[in-house]
Amino acid sequence: MAYELNGATIEADEEGYITDLSVWNQDLAKLIAEDENIDMNDEHWEVVNFLRDYYEEYQIAPAVRVLIKAVKKSMGKDKGNNKYLYTLFPYGPAKQACKIAGLPKPTGCV
Template sequence: MADILGAEVDEEGFLVNLGDWTEEIAVEMAKGDEIELSEEHWDVINFLRGYFEEYQIAPAVRVLTKAIGKQFGKEKGNSKYLYSLFPYGPGKQGCRFAGLPKPTGCI
């Protein structure tokens, strides 16, 4: 099994144990995708973690964009903005950095 900073990840790079997550792991995962995490990235990552804590699922992209717009301003509530942060998809890549499982229904 592969690992990131000692935390086990699956074949797609998602954490196996959600409890293993640390900010350092997120930074390391991003580095692997050649992304340097900005404050905007962290806003989304922390939002995803909060959403998962509350609802036990990762939000669908449609739900995520709406919620981000509501919380961080209309100009950020669109998939173009979110994809600019997470080119591999705010759901898939964002959730991976946030230490969450792959979103339900995400292929």
């Protein structure tokens, strides 16, 4: 499949993960989120930005528990749990948030 953004075609795999990570920008993230029925707010962005920073540093998406710990650190204890992440990304933080962040499908995620 592919995304159409401002007249440009952005290639993605059959599940909607973009194939060239370097073409990612915030407008594209919003477009992918729309496809996932997610309306991006500050809390979504916080997770997406964390994923991108982590990937930049380690060349891999973080383990869920790492993501939860980071969210707990920056947004407080009541948000640092799996339930909060699933509220933001109903189909799973791994699948949906990584897709919106323009990262590859996480290793070990079927």
